[in-house]
Amino acid sequence: MLTWVDGQPAASLPLVDRGLAYGDGLFETMAVRSGSPVLLERHLARATAGCERLHIRLDADRLRNEVTAFCAELGQGVAKLIVTRGDGQRGYAPSAGAPRHILQSAAMPAYPAQHGEQGVCLYPCATRLAEQPLLAGLKHLNRLEQVLARAEWQDAEYAEGLMRDVSGRVIEGVFSNLFLVAGGRLVTADLQRCGVAGVMRAELLAQAQALGIECQVRDIELDELLGADEVFLCNSLYGVWPVRRLQARHWPVGPLTRKLQALARHLLDR
Amino acid sequence: MLTWVDGQPAASLPLVDRGLAYGDGLFETMAVRSGSPVLLERHLARATAGCERLHIRLDADRLRNEVTAFCAELGQGVAKLIVTRGDGQRGYAPSAGAPRHILQSAAMPAYPAQHGEQGVCLYPCATRLAEQPLLAGLKHLNRLEQVLARAEWQDAEYAEGLMRDVSGRVIEGVFSNLFLVAGGRLVTADLQRCGVAGVMRAELLAQAQALGIECQVRDIELDELLGADEVFLCNSLYGVWPVRRLQARHWPVGPLTRKLQALARHLLDR
Known part of the structure; x- marks a missing residue:
């Protein structure tokens, strides 16, 4: 496994890093094809915007150089970027030092082809997402809710889990964003209270709008999800998975x- | 600085640790006096209970042995214990491996003596605590809310900040628990929706009850805090700090x- 810390090969991290102490940082998971990260600009833009919201002083040029060099060396697979606030003294007060860039490689996950072809079953997670507008949308390192949600099922019948917020609204998958189609419109959850604003979600919204498809980003109640004509999931690695079942509700794979x-496959199959 | 990983001296952590990836773990901060951790049984009990709630398979005997040996070597100061779920594969699904124990030493923070003698001013943090019953009370590694709250003020006049939940209830300090005294009763926030159930908070509740002081653990609205006869903060390192001011409200240091x-000083001044 190829791993870099601040642009240099390394397999370990100082114990005083604030990413470990407090989850004080952000991450990006990028598909790498022919030495290039797919949707690089969106990943860098999200990391940059996330660092601004957390007041982490990112050197965006240094980050871009490291990510592109790492992916060129990796060639094919998955690159995970973690940006932490760097080393800390004792206590929560943000340190003045430079952030740390961590890059880790992995093979592309070996998802069954039928997930994309026939669609997946969604597990209805009991773990609810808390509402924290200050962190909503960010792909930060505080991910215990996802860990608890993903631990709820082992049955391989379920490729993903549905996460709702504490008020019951439909938000996302554990490691995916969720869309529904109703009356020809594309709808995905507003992520101002909780959830992760995925890069593939943003790309699909942009491409759909460019095709003249009406897109709505707003609150979604469970009844609306269950009444939808089509439901699908997306993320940066697998692209789009149709959802074919949630509990007693079955969906066809729609047009x-x-x-x-x-469109997602076109980005990822290179 | 003395640092151990899994009972051996080490200053770094494998990049694949889930503590870094997801904040998937817990921590304890212990005052160490004459080679012994203060309130060791409470710290170990909280770590054990926290691991149960996160389904981390802790070896409690191994943890106890490492903590006591580490503190014996340290002698005097602060020992921070981090328990993570250990190494992970890609993805949120909890790994089957053993948890990792990290121990780090620090000097006792050099707080001004007047914090304890004359009391402190509380900064009114705008950062609110999200309500997540599944994580409430735990001293887990997802601490971005505390990082954001502590970043709100630099003025040394404020030794601590007041954190309220998204509904406005009074919960705790950024790195302390909070008590108020009203009509001779001791009141502290119920931590079933958010907050960290501190070890010193538990000890003071137990000692107060043993002294026949009526104690209430329940929701606290801001008005009740402002109307209280006495207010104080506590944690495992500094013991008790009276609160002498929050915005326009001033309190005397009460009996x-x-x-x-x-009582706290008796535990800590050894």
């Missing part, structure tokens, strides 16, 4: 899902 | 605060 899946 | 401060 808009297939259209967006093809 | 029950002094009594509990003396």
